[in-house]
Amino acid sequence: MKLLSLACCIAFSLVLCVTAVRAAPAGSLITNLPGFEGRLPSQHHAGYVSINGKPTGKKNLFYYFVASQRNPSKDPVVLWLNGGPGCSSFDGFVYEHGPFNFQPGNSGGSFPILQLNPYSWSKVSNIIYLDSPCGVGLSYSDNPSNYVTGDIQTTSDTHAFLLKWFELYPEFQANPFYISGESYAGVYVPMLASEVIKAIEGNQQPSINFKGYLVGNGIADDVFDGNGLVPFAFGMGLISIDIFADCQATCQGKYYDPPNPTCEKNLRRVSQASVAGSWTICADRVDYTTEVDSMLPYHKNLTARGYRALIYSGDHDSVVPFTGTQAWTRSLGYKIVEQWRSWLSNEQVAGYLQAYDKNLTFLTIKGAGHMVPQYKPRESLDFFTRWLDGKPI
Structure with missing residues (x-):
């Protein structure tokens, strides 16, 4: 937990940097970070996007944006959401696929030492880490009633965030856009994707170039x-x-x-026989209501429309076991286009996959738990890169 508290200090310092420039991308540019020496490998932005929370007042959603280290003008933009519900996406930023590896400082209370993560997903994509719903992480409201939410409201708020974010960063509107997340984001991701499609079909502006979605160890159906x-x-x-x-x-x-x-x-x-402890990076001030029991109709609708979907599971996760995920992907009834086979990373078997018609792929990662990139960073970057680039995994 020492590492977590140090990471939170970094997050707090970012807030101090951007509070005066919340809706101005030029002003939200991060040029240096405590604990990191040298030049950042790509542009970083952080700030708040305020959305209308009528009648209870506005909500201020915090994001940290990392531009791709490869080709930011062409590479996909990927939204990352941690689950919970109530967990900060700094979870993914710090422990999984963010641009840094965090090492404890030399003395108590000092900032962590930041080293570049060779397996960051920003190697091949622009990535937005969003604290959602309001009340999670650094996202806040002046009205505590805005912390009472659920699946439907969170979907609406996150979509409103996206529309405003792409207005603030119009240079990324033409880039392929993907929605990704893990755990309870197995609900966030397909519901948000469906809302994005609805807006696209209604010609809502700004137009988002949505191409597909990724869900890691995500809940889908009770x-x-x-x-x-x-x-x-x-x-x-x-x-x-x-x-x-x-x-x-x-x-x-x-x-x-x-x-x-x-x-x-x-x-x-x-x-x-398999008892897990609590996860402290998740907010307890959010009063969240689960409103949708099954994501299967959402997945069916999204894939039937031709949007790409990668459903991946660490095969050592007992929170959302791969056995259930494998069963529900099969239950959609699509034709198998690639029978169960191994996939390789660093010339080693890294897991197994089965590919279906309608651009749906189910993939496992050997030895990974609930947060796949934390356990298997190299393998995660490999399948992420190949899938985004449309290459065989």
Whole structure:
């Protein structure tokens, strides 16, 4: 947690730099950061985009934008959203695929030492890290009632942010645009993508050149995700064959919706064998309501329209097990165009994939947990680059 607190100090220092220039991209240019010596490898911007929060007042959404180190004028713009709901996208910036690796400073309370991350996703894309919904991370409102939100309001607010962001940065309007995220962003991403498409079809300006989306270890459907845990836990050796057999016999495959008290008792035995602690980077002031049980209709609609989709899973994640994700991608009923096969990174098997018609790909990453780029940074940059560039993974 020491590293996290130091990273938060950096975030706070950024706020001090940009509070006077919230809606002015030229003024929000970051030229140096505490703890980093030398020239930044690409342009960085940070600031606030204010959106109308009638009748309760405006919401101020914080973003950190990293221009591509390859070809910013041509490379895709990628929006990154961490999940929770209630987790700051500085989670992804600090621990996963941001431009820096953070090392603790030499003494207590000092800024961390920043070193360039050789596997940053900004190597091949422009990337926006957004703290969403309002109340998460550095995003705030003068009215605490704006921290009461849910799936639908968050979608609307994030879309409003995007429209204003592209107005502030018109030079990126023609770039291919992708939406990405992990965990509860399995809800954020397809719902936001659907809102973006609706605006495109309604000729809303500014026009966004939306091409597709990526979801990592994302929740998608209560039934599929819920039913995936028990077989995952058994396959990973987290529960014994006896517990697994008892669950099979008493639950009859209904692990998400236990049909009887004996099944419930056996499922408690499963949960007691893989207990996770709390994640402190997530905000507790956001009062969030889950409003949509299944993302499958959204995925079906998006892919049927031809938008590209990469659904990836770390195969050691018990929060959203790959077993459930593999099952729901298959349940969409699309024709398989690439049978289950391995994919390589650094001449090693890095995972497996199955590709479907309608530009849908399901991919696993060997040995990765819930936050894939944190565990497998090199492999993550490899599949991210190949997929964005339209090359075989």
